[in-house]
Amino acid sequence: MLVAGIVGLFLMAGFVVAMVLIHRQRQVKSQHKMALLKAEYQNTLLNVEKEIREDTLHYVSQELHDNIGQMLSLTKLVLSNPDPASISEGKQLINSIIKEVRSLSKSINRDYIKDVDFLDFLSEELTKIERSGFCRTNLRHPTQPIVLQDDNKKLILIRLVQECLNNSIKHAEPSLIEIHVAEQEGTLHLEISDDGKGFDLTKASSGLGLRNLQSRMEAIAGSLSLDSTPGLGTRIHMSLAI
Structure with missing residues:
Protein backbone atom coordinates (compact mmCIF):
# COMPACT_ATOMS: atom_id res chain seq x y z
CA MET A 1 0.00 0.00 0.00
CA ASN A 109 -2.80 66.68 -43.64
CA ARG A 110 -3.11 63.17 -42.15
CA ASP A 111 -4.85 64.57 -39.08
CA TYR A 112 -7.60 65.86 -41.36
CA ILE A 113 -8.26 62.32 -42.57
CA LYS A 114 -8.36 61.09 -38.98
CA ASP A 115 -10.60 63.89 -37.74
CA VAL A 116 -13.02 64.05 -40.67
CA ASP A 117 -16.50 62.66 -40.10
CA PHE A 118 -16.73 59.21 -41.72
CA LEU A 119 -20.03 59.93 -43.46
CA ASP A 120 -18.66 63.25 -44.72
CA PHE A 121 -15.67 61.37 -46.12
CA LEU A 122 -17.93 58.95 -48.01
CA SER A 123 -19.99 61.85 -49.36
CA GLU A 124 -16.86 63.69 -50.51
CA GLU A 125 -15.47 60.61 -52.29
CA LEU A 126 -18.71 60.08 -54.19
CA THR A 127 -18.96 63.78 -54.97
CA LYS A 128 -15.50 63.66 -56.54
CA ILE A 129 -16.62 60.79 -58.77
CA GLU A 130 -19.78 62.58 -59.87
CA ARG A 131 -17.95 65.86 -60.39
CA SER A 132 -15.50 64.10 -62.72
CA GLY A 133 -18.46 63.02 -64.87
CA PHE A 134 -17.49 59.35 -64.57
CA CYS A 135 -20.83 58.02 -63.34
CA ARG A 136 -23.76 58.64 -61.00
CA THR A 137 -23.42 57.88 -57.28
CA ASN A 138 -25.73 57.35 -54.34
CA LEU A 139 -25.09 57.31 -50.57
CA ARG A 140 -27.57 55.84 -48.09
CA HIS A 141 -26.82 56.20 -44.40
CA PRO A 142 -28.54 56.57 -40.99
CA THR A 143 -29.44 60.01 -39.66
CA GLN A 144 -27.23 59.63 -36.58
CA PRO A 145 -23.45 60.12 -36.99
CA ILE A 146 -21.12 57.13 -37.31
CA VAL A 147 -18.35 57.43 -34.70
CA LEU A 148 -15.27 55.24 -35.09
CA GLN A 149 -13.45 55.22 -31.75
CA ASP A 150 -10.04 54.02 -33.01
CA ASP A 151 -8.47 56.56 -35.39
CA ASN A 152 -6.04 54.00 -36.82
CA LYS A 153 -8.86 51.57 -37.62
CA LYS A 154 -10.74 54.46 -39.18
CA LEU A 155 -7.73 55.26 -41.34
CA ILE A 156 -7.49 51.67 -42.59
CA LEU A 157 -11.23 51.55 -43.26
CA ILE A 158 -10.99 54.79 -45.24
CA ARG A 159 -8.23 53.27 -47.35
CA LEU A 160 -10.31 50.13 -47.94
CA VAL A 161 -13.20 52.27 -49.19
CA GLN A 162 -10.85 54.16 -51.50
CA GLU A 163 -9.43 50.88 -52.85
CA CYS A 164 -12.92 49.54 -53.58
CA LEU A 165 -13.99 52.75 -55.31
CA ASN A 166 -10.76 52.91 -57.33
CA ASN A 167 -11.22 49.30 -58.45
CA SER A 168 -14.76 50.08 -59.56
CA ILE A 169 -13.59 53.15 -61.50
CA LYS A 170 -10.67 51.36 -63.15
CA HIS A 171 -12.27 48.05 -64.06
CA ALA A 172 -16.07 48.00 -63.72
CA GLU A 173 -17.22 50.73 -66.16
CA PRO A 174 -20.39 51.33 -64.09
CA SER A 175 -23.14 53.85 -64.62
CA LEU A 176 -23.91 53.89 -60.89
CA ILE A 177 -21.87 53.39 -57.71
CA GLU A 178 -23.75 53.10 -54.42
CA ILE A 179 -22.64 53.05 -50.78
CA HIS A 180 -25.01 51.86 -48.05
CA VAL A 181 -24.07 52.43 -44.39
CA ALA A 182 -25.90 50.94 -41.40
CA GLU A 183 -25.16 50.43 -37.71
CA GLN A 184 -26.63 47.56 -35.70
CA GLU A 185 -25.80 46.85 -32.06
CA GLY A 186 -22.38 48.49 -32.20
CA THR A 187 -21.40 46.96 -35.53
CA LEU A 188 -20.84 49.06 -38.65
CA HIS A 189 -22.09 47.54 -41.90
CA LEU A 190 -20.77 49.11 -45.08
CA GLU A 191 -21.76 47.98 -48.57
CA ILE A 192 -20.22 49.28 -51.81
CA SER A 193 -21.89 48.18 -55.03
CA ASP A 194 -21.85 49.06 -58.71
CA ASP A 195 -23.79 48.03 -61.81
CA GLY A 196 -20.64 47.51 -63.88
CA LYS A 197 -19.44 44.56 -65.90
CA GLY A 198 -18.43 42.45 -62.86
CA PHE A 199 -15.81 39.70 -62.98
CA ASP A 200 -15.12 36.04 -62.31
CA LEU A 201 -14.13 35.53 -58.67
CA THR A 202 -12.32 32.29 -59.50
CA LYS A 203 -9.62 34.06 -61.50
CA ALA A 204 -6.25 34.34 -59.75
CA SER A 205 -5.91 38.12 -60.10
CA SER A 206 -9.30 38.88 -58.58
CA GLY A 207 -8.71 36.29 -55.86
CA LEU A 208 -5.42 37.95 -54.91
CA GLY A 209 -7.07 41.37 -54.71
CA LEU A 210 -9.86 39.96 -52.56
CA ARG A 211 -7.37 38.32 -50.18
CA ASN A 212 -5.56 41.65 -49.83
CA LEU A 213 -8.80 43.44 -48.92
CA GLN A 214 -9.80 40.67 -46.52
CA SER A 215 -6.42 40.61 -44.77
CA ARG A 216 -6.58 44.35 -44.18
CA MET A 217 -10.09 44.07 -42.80
CA GLU A 218 -9.01 41.20 -40.53
CA ALA A 219 -6.14 43.38 -39.25
CA ILE A 220 -8.76 45.68 -37.68
CA ALA A 221 -10.88 42.75 -36.43
CA GLY A 222 -13.47 43.13 -39.17
CA SER A 223 -14.78 40.98 -42.00
CA LEU A 224 -15.19 41.51 -45.74
CA SER A 225 -17.09 39.57 -48.38
CA LEU A 226 -17.30 40.16 -52.12
CA ASP A 227 -19.92 39.04 -54.61
CA SER A 228 -19.51 39.61 -58.35
CA THR A 229 -20.85 38.08 -61.54
CA PRO A 230 -19.78 38.97 -65.08
CA GLY A 231 -22.32 41.40 -66.49
CA LEU A 232 -24.16 41.85 -63.20
CA GLY A 233 -21.89 44.19 -61.22
CA THR A 234 -20.04 43.87 -57.93
CA ARG A 235 -21.04 44.11 -54.27
CA ILE A 236 -18.58 44.40 -51.37
CA HIS A 237 -19.79 44.10 -47.78
CA MET A 238 -17.67 45.10 -44.79
CA SER A 239 -18.53 44.83 -41.10
CA LEU A 240 -16.59 46.19 -38.13
CA ALA A 241 -17.27 46.58 -34.42
CA ILE A 242 -17.21 50.27 -33.48
Missing part, protein backbone atom coordinates in the same frame (compact mmCIF):
# COMPACT_ATOMS: atom_id res chain seq x y z
CA LEU A 2 2.89 2.32 0.86
CA VAL A 3 4.54 1.64 -2.49
CA ALA A 4 1.22 2.14 -4.28
CA GLY A 5 0.74 5.43 -2.45
CA ILE A 6 4.22 6.64 -3.40
CA VAL A 7 3.66 5.65 -7.03
CA GLY A 8 0.31 7.44 -6.97
CA LEU A 9 1.95 10.60 -5.61
CA PHE A 10 4.61 10.48 -8.33
CA LEU A 11 1.93 10.01 -10.98
CA MET A 12 -0.10 12.89 -9.58
CA ALA A 13 3.01 15.12 -9.43
CA GLY A 14 3.87 14.15 -13.00
CA PHE A 15 0.33 14.96 -14.11
CA VAL A 16 0.46 18.36 -12.41
CA VAL A 17 3.87 19.15 -13.97
CA ALA A 18 2.59 18.05 -17.39
CA MET A 19 -0.50 20.26 -17.08
CA VAL A 20 1.67 23.24 -16.04
CA LEU A 21 3.97 22.69 -19.01
CA ILE A 22 1.03 22.39 -21.43
CA HIS A 23 -0.54 25.53 -20.00
CA ARG A 24 2.79 27.35 -20.32
CA GLN A 25 3.17 26.23 -23.94
CA ARG A 26 -0.32 27.48 -24.70
CA GLN A 27 0.50 30.82 -23.09
CA VAL A 28 3.68 31.12 -25.17
CA LYS A 29 1.77 30.26 -28.37
CA SER A 30 -0.97 32.74 -27.47
CA GLN A 31 1.57 35.49 -26.78
CA HIS A 32 3.37 34.69 -30.05
CA LYS A 33 0.08 34.83 -31.95
CA MET A 34 -0.81 38.17 -30.34
CA ALA A 35 2.63 39.54 -31.23
CA LEU A 36 2.17 38.44 -34.86
CA LEU A 37 -1.29 40.03 -35.03
CA LYS A 38 0.06 43.26 -33.54
CA ALA A 39 2.95 43.30 -36.02
CA GLU A 40 0.55 42.64 -38.91
CA TYR A 41 -1.71 45.45 -37.73
CA GLN A 42 1.19 47.90 -37.50
CA ASN A 43 2.48 46.84 -40.93
CA THR A 44 -0.99 47.29 -42.42
CA LEU A 45 -1.29 50.72 -40.83
CA LEU A 46 2.10 51.82 -42.21
CA ASN A 47 1.23 50.61 -45.71
CA VAL A 48 -2.14 52.34 -45.57
CA GLU A 49 -0.59 55.64 -44.47
CA LYS A 50 1.92 55.42 -47.32
CA GLU A 51 -0.74 54.62 -49.91
CA ILE A 52 -3.06 57.39 -48.73
CA ARG A 53 -0.19 59.86 -48.83
CA GLU A 54 0.75 58.80 -52.37
CA ASP A 55 -2.86 58.92 -53.59
CA THR A 56 -3.37 62.28 -51.94
CA LEU A 57 -0.27 63.78 -53.56
CA HIS A 58 -1.39 62.41 -56.94
CA TYR A 59 -4.82 63.96 -56.44
CA VAL A 60 -3.27 67.28 -55.36
CA SER A 61 -1.00 67.38 -58.42
CA GLN A 62 -4.00 66.80 -60.68
CA GLU A 63 -6.00 69.51 -58.92
CA LEU A 64 -3.12 71.98 -59.15
CA HIS A 65 -2.72 71.32 -62.85
CA ASP A 66 -6.31 70.85 -64.01
CA ASN A 67 -8.28 73.01 -61.59
CA ILE A 68 -6.26 75.68 -59.80
CA GLY A 69 -3.88 76.15 -62.72
CA GLN A 70 -6.77 76.86 -65.07
CA MET A 71 -8.42 79.17 -62.55
CA LEU A 72 -5.19 81.15 -62.18
CA SER A 73 -4.83 81.44 -65.97
CA LEU A 74 -8.42 82.64 -66.23
CA THR A 75 -7.86 85.15 -63.41
CA LYS A 76 -4.81 86.52 -65.20
CA LEU A 77 -6.84 87.05 -68.39
CA VAL A 78 -9.73 88.67 -66.51
CA LEU A 79 -7.50 91.05 -64.52
CA SER A 80 -5.66 92.10 -67.69
CA ASN A 81 -8.88 93.80 -68.74
CA PRO A 82 -9.13 97.29 -67.16
CA ASP A 83 -12.93 97.13 -67.10
CA PRO A 84 -14.21 97.51 -63.45
CA ALA A 85 -16.55 94.56 -63.95
CA SER A 86 -13.56 92.38 -64.86
CA ILE A 87 -11.73 93.45 -61.71
CA SER A 88 -14.73 92.43 -59.60
CA GLU A 89 -14.89 89.07 -61.39
CA GLY A 90 -11.16 88.63 -60.84
CA LYS A 91 -11.58 89.16 -57.10
CA GLN A 92 -14.28 86.47 -57.03
CA LEU A 93 -11.98 84.08 -58.88
CA ILE A 94 -9.16 84.79 -56.39
CA ASN A 95 -11.51 83.99 -53.49
CA SER A 96 -12.45 80.73 -55.19
CA ILE A 97 -8.76 79.87 -55.66
CA ILE A 98 -8.07 80.53 -51.97
CA LYS A 99 -10.88 78.13 -51.01
CA GLU A 100 -9.51 75.45 -53.35
CA VAL A 101 -5.99 75.84 -51.92
CA ARG A 102 -7.32 75.53 -48.36
CA SER A 103 -9.21 72.39 -49.33
CA LEU A 104 -6.06 70.89 -50.82
CA SER A 105 -4.00 71.76 -47.74
CA LYS A 106 -6.51 69.86 -45.61
CA SER A 107 -6.33 66.80 -47.85
CA ILE A 108 -2.54 66.65 -47.43
Whole structure:
Protein backbone atom coordinates (compact mmCIF):
# COMPACT_ATOMS: atom_id res chain seq x y z
CA MET A 1 0.00 0.00 0.00
CA LEU A 2 2.89 2.32 0.86
CA VAL A 3 4.54 1.64 -2.49
CA ALA A 4 1.22 2.14 -4.28
CA GLY A 5 0.74 5.43 -2.45
CA ILE A 6 4.22 6.64 -3.40
CA VAL A 7 3.66 5.65 -7.03
CA GLY A 8 0.31 7.44 -6.97
CA LEU A 9 1.95 10.60 -5.61
CA PHE A 10 4.61 10.48 -8.33
CA LEU A 11 1.93 10.01 -10.98
CA MET A 12 -0.10 12.89 -9.58
CA ALA A 13 3.01 15.12 -9.43
CA GLY A 14 3.87 14.15 -13.00
CA PHE A 15 0.33 14.96 -14.11
CA VAL A 16 0.46 18.36 -12.41
CA VAL A 17 3.87 19.15 -13.97
CA ALA A 18 2.59 18.05 -17.39
CA MET A 19 -0.50 20.26 -17.08
CA VAL A 20 1.67 23.24 -16.04
CA LEU A 21 3.97 22.69 -19.01
CA ILE A 22 1.03 22.39 -21.43
CA HIS A 23 -0.54 25.53 -20.00
CA ARG A 24 2.79 27.35 -20.32
CA GLN A 25 3.17 26.23 -23.94
CA ARG A 26 -0.32 27.48 -24.70
CA GLN A 27 0.50 30.82 -23.09
CA VAL A 28 3.68 31.12 -25.17
CA LYS A 29 1.77 30.26 -28.37
CA SER A 30 -0.97 32.74 -27.47
CA GLN A 31 1.57 35.49 -26.78
CA HIS A 32 3.37 34.69 -30.05
CA LYS A 33 0.08 34.83 -31.95
CA MET A 34 -0.81 38.17 -30.34
CA ALA A 35 2.63 39.54 -31.23
CA LEU A 36 2.17 38.44 -34.86
CA LEU A 37 -1.29 40.03 -35.03
CA LYS A 38 0.06 43.26 -33.54
CA ALA A 39 2.95 43.30 -36.02
CA GLU A 40 0.55 42.64 -38.91
CA TYR A 41 -1.71 45.45 -37.73
CA GLN A 42 1.19 47.90 -37.50
CA ASN A 43 2.48 46.84 -40.93
CA THR A 44 -0.99 47.29 -42.42
CA LEU A 45 -1.29 50.72 -40.83
CA LEU A 46 2.10 51.82 -42.21
CA ASN A 47 1.23 50.61 -45.71
CA VAL A 48 -2.14 52.34 -45.57
CA GLU A 49 -0.59 55.64 -44.47
CA LYS A 50 1.92 55.42 -47.32
CA GLU A 51 -0.74 54.62 -49.91
CA ILE A 52 -3.06 57.39 -48.73
CA ARG A 53 -0.19 59.86 -48.83
CA GLU A 54 0.75 58.80 -52.37
CA ASP A 55 -2.86 58.92 -53.59
CA THR A 56 -3.37 62.28 -51.94
CA LEU A 57 -0.27 63.78 -53.56
CA HIS A 58 -1.39 62.41 -56.94
CA TYR A 59 -4.82 63.96 -56.44
CA VAL A 60 -3.27 67.28 -55.36
CA SER A 61 -1.00 67.38 -58.42
CA GLN A 62 -4.00 66.80 -60.68
CA GLU A 63 -6.00 69.51 -58.92
CA LEU A 64 -3.12 71.98 -59.15
CA HIS A 65 -2.72 71.32 -62.85
CA ASP A 66 -6.31 70.85 -64.01
CA ASN A 67 -8.28 73.01 -61.59
CA ILE A 68 -6.26 75.68 -59.80
CA GLY A 69 -3.88 76.15 -62.72
CA GLN A 70 -6.77 76.86 -65.07
CA MET A 71 -8.42 79.17 -62.55
CA LEU A 72 -5.19 81.15 -62.18
CA SER A 73 -4.83 81.44 -65.97
CA LEU A 74 -8.42 82.64 -66.23
CA THR A 75 -7.86 85.15 -63.41
CA LYS A 76 -4.81 86.52 -65.20
CA LEU A 77 -6.84 87.05 -68.39
CA VAL A 78 -9.73 88.67 -66.51
CA LEU A 79 -7.50 91.05 -64.52
CA SER A 80 -5.66 92.10 -67.69
CA ASN A 81 -8.88 93.80 -68.74
CA PRO A 82 -9.13 97.29 -67.16
CA ASP A 83 -12.93 97.13 -67.10
CA PRO A 84 -14.21 97.51 -63.45
CA ALA A 85 -16.55 94.56 -63.95
CA SER A 86 -13.56 92.38 -64.86
CA ILE A 87 -11.73 93.45 -61.71
CA SER A 88 -14.73 92.43 -59.60
CA GLU A 89 -14.89 89.07 -61.39
CA GLY A 90 -11.16 88.63 -60.84
CA LYS A 91 -11.58 89.16 -57.10
CA GLN A 92 -14.28 86.47 -57.03
CA LEU A 93 -11.98 84.08 -58.88
CA ILE A 94 -9.16 84.79 -56.39
CA ASN A 95 -11.51 83.99 -53.49
CA SER A 96 -12.45 80.73 -55.19
CA ILE A 97 -8.76 79.87 -55.66
CA ILE A 98 -8.07 80.53 -51.97
CA LYS A 99 -10.88 78.13 -51.01
CA GLU A 100 -9.51 75.45 -53.35
CA VAL A 101 -5.99 75.84 -51.92
CA ARG A 102 -7.32 75.53 -48.36
CA SER A 103 -9.21 72.39 -49.33
CA LEU A 104 -6.06 70.89 -50.82
CA SER A 105 -4.00 71.76 -47.74
CA LYS A 106 -6.51 69.86 -45.61
CA SER A 107 -6.33 66.80 -47.85
CA ILE A 108 -2.54 66.65 -47.43
CA ASN A 109 -2.80 66.68 -43.64
CA ARG A 110 -3.11 63.17 -42.15
CA ASP A 111 -4.85 64.57 -39.08
CA TYR A 112 -7.60 65.86 -41.36
CA ILE A 113 -8.26 62.32 -42.57
CA LYS A 114 -8.36 61.09 -38.98
CA ASP A 115 -10.60 63.89 -37.74
CA VAL A 116 -13.02 64.05 -40.67
CA ASP A 117 -16.50 62.66 -40.10
CA PHE A 118 -16.73 59.21 -41.72
CA LEU A 119 -20.03 59.93 -43.46
CA ASP A 120 -18.66 63.25 -44.72
CA PHE A 121 -15.67 61.37 -46.12
CA LEU A 122 -17.93 58.95 -48.01
CA SER A 123 -19.99 61.85 -49.36
CA GLU A 124 -16.86 63.69 -50.51
CA GLU A 125 -15.47 60.61 -52.29
CA LEU A 126 -18.71 60.08 -54.19
CA THR A 127 -18.96 63.78 -54.97
CA LYS A 128 -15.50 63.66 -56.54
CA ILE A 129 -16.62 60.79 -58.77
CA GLU A 130 -19.78 62.58 -59.87
CA ARG A 131 -17.95 65.86 -60.39
CA SER A 132 -15.50 64.10 -62.72
CA GLY A 133 -18.46 63.02 -64.87
CA PHE A 134 -17.49 59.35 -64.57
CA CYS A 135 -20.83 58.02 -63.34
CA ARG A 136 -23.76 58.64 -61.00
CA THR A 137 -23.42 57.88 -57.28
CA ASN A 138 -25.73 57.35 -54.34
CA LEU A 139 -25.09 57.31 -50.57
CA ARG A 140 -27.57 55.84 -48.09
CA HIS A 141 -26.82 56.20 -44.40
CA PRO A 142 -28.54 56.57 -40.99
CA THR A 143 -29.44 60.01 -39.66
CA GLN A 144 -27.23 59.63 -36.58
CA PRO A 145 -23.45 60.12 -36.99
CA ILE A 146 -21.12 57.13 -37.31
CA VAL A 147 -18.35 57.43 -34.70
CA LEU A 148 -15.27 55.24 -35.09
CA GLN A 149 -13.45 55.22 -31.75
CA ASP A 150 -10.04 54.02 -33.01
CA ASP A 151 -8.47 56.56 -35.39
CA ASN A 152 -6.04 54.00 -36.82
CA LYS A 153 -8.86 51.57 -37.62
CA LYS A 154 -10.74 54.46 -39.18
CA LEU A 155 -7.73 55.26 -41.34
CA ILE A 156 -7.49 51.67 -42.59
CA LEU A 157 -11.23 51.55 -43.26
CA ILE A 158 -10.99 54.79 -45.24
CA ARG A 159 -8.23 53.27 -47.35
CA LEU A 160 -10.31 50.13 -47.94
CA VAL A 161 -13.20 52.27 -49.19
CA GLN A 162 -10.85 54.16 -51.50
CA GLU A 163 -9.43 50.88 -52.85
CA CYS A 164 -12.92 49.54 -53.58
CA LEU A 165 -13.99 52.75 -55.31
CA ASN A 166 -10.76 52.91 -57.33
CA ASN A 167 -11.22 49.30 -58.45
CA SER A 168 -14.76 50.08 -59.56
CA ILE A 169 -13.59 53.15 -61.50
CA LYS A 170 -10.67 51.36 -63.15
CA HIS A 171 -12.27 48.05 -64.06
CA ALA A 172 -16.07 48.00 -63.72
CA GLU A 173 -17.22 50.73 -66.16
CA PRO A 174 -20.39 51.33 -64.09
CA SER A 175 -23.14 53.85 -64.62
CA LEU A 176 -23.91 53.89 -60.89
CA ILE A 177 -21.87 53.39 -57.71
CA GLU A 178 -23.75 53.10 -54.42
CA ILE A 179 -22.64 53.05 -50.78
CA HIS A 180 -25.01 51.86 -48.05
CA VAL A 181 -24.07 52.43 -44.39
CA ALA A 182 -25.90 50.94 -41.40
CA GLU A 183 -25.16 50.43 -37.71
CA GLN A 184 -26.63 47.56 -35.70
CA GLU A 185 -25.80 46.85 -32.06
CA GLY A 186 -22.38 48.49 -32.20
CA THR A 187 -21.40 46.96 -35.53
CA LEU A 188 -20.84 49.06 -38.65
CA HIS A 189 -22.09 47.54 -41.90
CA LEU A 190 -20.77 49.11 -45.08
CA GLU A 191 -21.76 47.98 -48.57
CA ILE A 192 -20.22 49.28 -51.81
CA SER A 193 -21.89 48.18 -55.03
CA ASP A 194 -21.85 49.06 -58.71
CA ASP A 195 -23.79 48.03 -61.81
CA GLY A 196 -20.64 47.51 -63.88
CA LYS A 197 -19.44 44.56 -65.90
CA GLY A 198 -18.43 42.45 -62.86
CA PHE A 199 -15.81 39.70 -62.98
CA ASP A 200 -15.12 36.04 -62.31
CA LEU A 201 -14.13 35.53 -58.67
CA THR A 202 -12.32 32.29 -59.50
CA LYS A 203 -9.62 34.06 -61.50
CA ALA A 204 -6.25 34.34 -59.75
CA SER A 205 -5.91 38.12 -60.10
CA SER A 206 -9.30 38.88 -58.58
CA GLY A 207 -8.71 36.29 -55.86
CA LEU A 208 -5.42 37.95 -54.91
CA GLY A 209 -7.07 41.37 -54.71
CA LEU A 210 -9.86 39.96 -52.56
CA ARG A 211 -7.37 38.32 -50.18
CA ASN A 212 -5.56 41.65 -49.83
CA LEU A 213 -8.80 43.44 -48.92
CA GLN A 214 -9.80 40.67 -46.52
CA SER A 215 -6.42 40.61 -44.77
CA ARG A 216 -6.58 44.35 -44.18
CA MET A 217 -10.09 44.07 -42.80
CA GLU A 218 -9.01 41.20 -40.53
CA ALA A 219 -6.14 43.38 -39.25
CA ILE A 220 -8.76 45.68 -37.68
CA ALA A 221 -10.88 42.75 -36.43
CA GLY A 222 -13.47 43.13 -39.17
CA SER A 223 -14.78 40.98 -42.00
CA LEU A 224 -15.19 41.51 -45.74
CA SER A 225 -17.09 39.57 -48.38
CA LEU A 226 -17.30 40.16 -52.12
CA ASP A 227 -19.92 39.04 -54.61
CA SER A 228 -19.51 39.61 -58.35
CA THR A 229 -20.85 38.08 -61.54
CA PRO A 230 -19.78 38.97 -65.08
CA GLY A 231 -22.32 41.40 -66.49
CA LEU A 232 -24.16 41.85 -63.20
CA GLY A 233 -21.89 44.19 -61.22
CA THR A 234 -20.04 43.87 -57.93
CA ARG A 235 -21.04 44.11 -54.27
CA ILE A 236 -18.58 44.40 -51.37
CA HIS A 237 -19.79 44.10 -47.78
CA MET A 238 -17.67 45.10 -44.79
CA SER A 239 -18.53 44.83 -41.10
CA LEU A 240 -16.59 46.19 -38.13
CA ALA A 241 -17.27 46.58 -34.42
CA ILE A 242 -17.21 50.27 -33.48
